[in-house]
Amino acid sequence: MRAHEAGALHGNDAAPTWLPYPSDVNTLIDGLWSRTTRRTEDGAVEVGGVSVARIAEEVGTPAFVLDEDDFRHRARAFRDAFAEAFRPLAGADVYYAGKAFLCGAVARWVEEDGLGLDVCTGGELAVALRAGFPGERIALHGNNKSLAEIRRALEAGVGRIVVDSLDEIDLVDAIAAELGLRAAVMLRVTTGVEAHTHEFIATAHEDQKFGLSLTGNTAFEAVRRVLAAEHLDLVGLHSHIGSQIFDTGGFEVAARRVLDLVAQVRDQLDHTITQLDLGGGFGVMYNTQHTPSTPEALASGIAGIVEKQCHELELEVPHVSFEPGRAIAGPSTQTLYTVGTVKDVRLGGPHHRVYVSVDGGMSDNVRTALYDADYSCLLSGRVSEQQPEVVRVVGKHCESGDIVVKDEYLPADVRRGDLVSVPVTGAYCYSLASNYNHVPRPPVIAVKDGEIRTLIRRETEEDLLGLDVG
Known part of the structure; x- marks a missing residue:
């Protein structure tokens, strides 16, 4: 040039x-x-x-x-809004996404306020454990978890490991066998829904590193392998469509595609998937361009989407969880x-x-x-x-x-x-x-x-x- x-x-x-x-x-x-x-x-x-x-x-x-008052108020607002919106269905949990910001004090606030904690590296897990966060309320993410991270998570009794690849199914199964326990896993599926956000924080379109694609039967094969594994328990399915999202439109398409997989598993593998995690990514106001939704509006809108889609597919409504981070900490x-x-x-x-x-x-x-x-x-x-x-x-x-x-x-x-x-x-x-x-x-x-x-x-x-x- x-x-x-x-x-x-x-x-x-x-x-x-x-x-x-x-x-x-x-x-x-x-x-x-x-x-x-x-x-x-x-x-x-x-x-x-x-x-x-x-x-x-x-x-x-x-x-x-x-x-501190603001952080804890926002955490409780998400907890209460989703609990209320999904109470007539099968209930909902909120996990704070620690990658937004995590330290020992924040982990303790989150635990005291009744939220779960989502971590995505061994370092974040170490912060949570040192803060005394209950292992069963921790979820471990990551597209390339090390053997040490998987082992430490299992030893800590984390509530779920979100498996991100076919290869990882075998790794978690093998380490669980060595430790003589059963590992609770979720499968992260890629729905093909691209949130209207920056390319680097849109995480559900096909051309990126996260998840098991619904295209080409990869996600279904992952379900089949987990169900066949001797030391794994399939907790549910996980989907995340991106970050800085201001409405529920993307969740509608993503939920439908994940629930289509739930129905396929029911019909072809005779297995009922009872939990669904729809991620987070709820947007915040950085300047006067932005008009974020309230926790109450998000919870009510997504609850309606999930109930409608399950009714159309003749499915029992699963227990749902969400992972706001930016919307609490930002x-x-x-x-x-x-x-x-x-x-x-x-x-x-x-x-x-x-x-x-x-x-x-x-x-x-x-x-x-x-x-x-x-x-x-x-x-x-x-x-x-x-x-x-x-x-x-x-x-x-x-x-x-x-x-x-x-x-x-x-x-x-x-x-x-x-x-x-x-x-x-x-x-x-x-x-x-x-x-x-x-x-x-x-x-x-x-x-x-x-x-x-x-x-x-x-x-x-x-x-x-x-x-x-x-």
Whole structure:
């Protein structure tokens, strides 16, 4: 590709069409912030009864600030909504998807609030077990589980291992035989339903690494093999259609296809499958483009879908489970940054872009670079009477793609030392964090009733150097 001169069209001060001009740039937009977030009389944002100014002073920045009341309220809301919607049928369970964000305290909250826990690696399983999470309420996922991970899960008595391939059926059976026990397994099936989401988080279309395809009889063959295995018990079928999904349309098609397999197994293998897991992927509001459904609307809609499809296929309604992660963890957390360089890049004529650099970046939130995600932000340490101006919030890393917020309005007087908060960073931000450029990862703190509690401490340079044993 030939080099060319960078021109004015590479940047300008026009806001994207979806971004509304704010009537008050200091306003906390409903739906973007956790339940206890508000502005105090001095203009600073407060969450869990703790001012961001106090957090910055005591903890430093960047920092993930988790509203404990909000997280636990969302977990209980999903638990209660699905229990109520499926109570007239065969019941429903909710498993928190730990990959969104997991630490010992979160595992304990989830256990106390009556949810199961979905883990997908040995590391996540280790966190759960150290937190004392009951093994029978844990589900282990993963498309390439190691022998050690399978063995540890069986020894811990996990409630189910979600088998992802024909090969894995033999592995789990063999390890269960060595341990002298029977393994409870679910089969993850690929329904061919592609959620309307980013390519890398749509997980039910055929051309991807997860699951056993319903096309070509692979999933049916997997059922037959599990039923024939001496040390396996078939718990049920599992389906997951993707992430950041705002309605129940995709679940309708996916449920029908999975239930078609249930009917095929009943008719051809004389076996009744009594449990169905429809995954999670429920969307959240990252900015004003998004209109997520409530847990109650999701639960009611999916319950109606499952009941209708079972009636048409003359099936008993199975016990159903779901795995929300992002929808619980995401809105509960904001990332607090300190502003450094503010740079107005003039490109000739009227075109320009204001870059607001913060003290974190893609090492604590890679989703903008990885998924082209759109976030919002707010000047959180004070209020301003200045006019709103479209800015791009960027990180400190040596990478042009180190963007935290692509486009948002901040006051025109944003300056070095200001505090800026990015909401809805509780899911897949710390979980995907890295030490790129040897930047230590931020802490995760919980705030509640005016108190600060460290859940995961800030990494230090000593931590990084301690791993370098060359």
